[in-house]
Amino acid sequence: MTTMARDAAARATKAPAVRSSCIRRHELAAFLRSRRERITPEQVGLPQGTRRRTPGLRREEVAQLSAVGVTWYTWLEQARDIQVSVQVLDALARTLMLDGSERAHLFQLAEAVDPTPAASCTGVTPALEEMLRALEPIPACIQNSRYDILAYNRTYARLTGDLDAVPPEDRNLLILVYTHPDWRRAIVHLEETRRLIAAKFRVAMAGHLGEPAWKMLVKRMTAESPEFREYWERYEVTGLRNTRTKQFLNPYVGLLSLDHTDLWLNPESGARMVTYVPVDEESRQRVAELHELAVPAERD
Template structure:
């Protein structure tokens, strides 16, 4: 039996479900099939996307998604909310609204950015023209300097929730083309992620990242099933930069806070030619912003 104390909470939950249903419908109806790579078809009468199309693109069941738009009392995980936010092309404010209506906390780096103090940001700036960034143990890129912003692609143009070095190496064409030994790098990344994840197996943000990688990258799925593990280590790497050409650098991790796994990632030149090219890259974008 529902008590009087429970009634306000039940009513609030029901209102939130109806708001969520209405919000999803409105966002679905504003997106054209062409925006998500689907054919329009001559007989389409539905404004925007159909429910089954949103369900398919978000890798959820059609019936389940229909219940969601019908304001049924069902549990919505952060992984599903993240998938829906990407399918419906929500901006930062809309994404935050979706998670609030879903009664969940957004675990992506776009929602919060731990471990990056003003002094660390100043250090990043002082390291220019050496590319440097701050990453957490999940490989989210939390902050970066001017040279790093153009090392692989225009990182400023990437949405904050997608700024993850493993995700970008598997899904972003520009980032992938910049890595000389891509197959070896992807296998190593999967092994490093599995090693890092051992202490975070039940955390939603980690499960969400792995699920997304498995959905969007066949190379990741194959490497993930190898169950290989590798610890972080200093390593020489080669990149193809679209502005200055080939770069040979030494990758080094400097740990900032073991409780969060935050680390300062730096790339130092292995030869004089790379040093000159990094300086040139830095000067080319000296007026650009940084993360």
């Protein structure tokens, strides 16, 4: 085969891939425009204004809210061949208020892997889900080393309010403890809890410093929570204790004193089942009452 023939064959082989990539870029651009145009300025805390011709948000507003350059975002909507990081995709998904299906579609079009727990609950087998149910009325959940809550039983769902109402991508202990109103009200020793979880998270992150999901979480927390930023900048570290007593002021049944226990499922990945066993008879009765309140939510 001559050199010219080989070059022609190579171009023919690459052509379908090039066309596919081009189609994806145009689909991504169209999808972003459609999502941008459905969001009103009021939904993201911007004034409506009197001379707004564009339906929904302007490109520069999306860029500003997502902390990216206006020119770069414009190129993205023009289907130009540019690289898009998972951090930027995550920021765009939040700015455009994408639901779970829309978020998955965004990452698929960008040919990227969504690093949030909403994308995959790796390691939660049917057997583990059955164990969570069997532990009722004891509140229990499964967490990974990043403190994402991957699965939980009905009593745990009502331990601090209504965990079912929290978007899956926000079911993370750092996010909940530092930013969620229900959790902040329910945790009796809030500041101690915040300090300890920041110190434990720093220890856990030492083995994941180059992973986007971990860096994205820290970036989000430092931006959204001055309290987290303060504790994070102290560089405190502490190890995990398998058992300790915690107190919650539950909005449905009152004060609960519970022994928190970590049951390690996979020490290498940090996966663990977390249980909360009542330490006294009053807490035991209240946990049973909480379970009775939580079960109808599952039937509904």
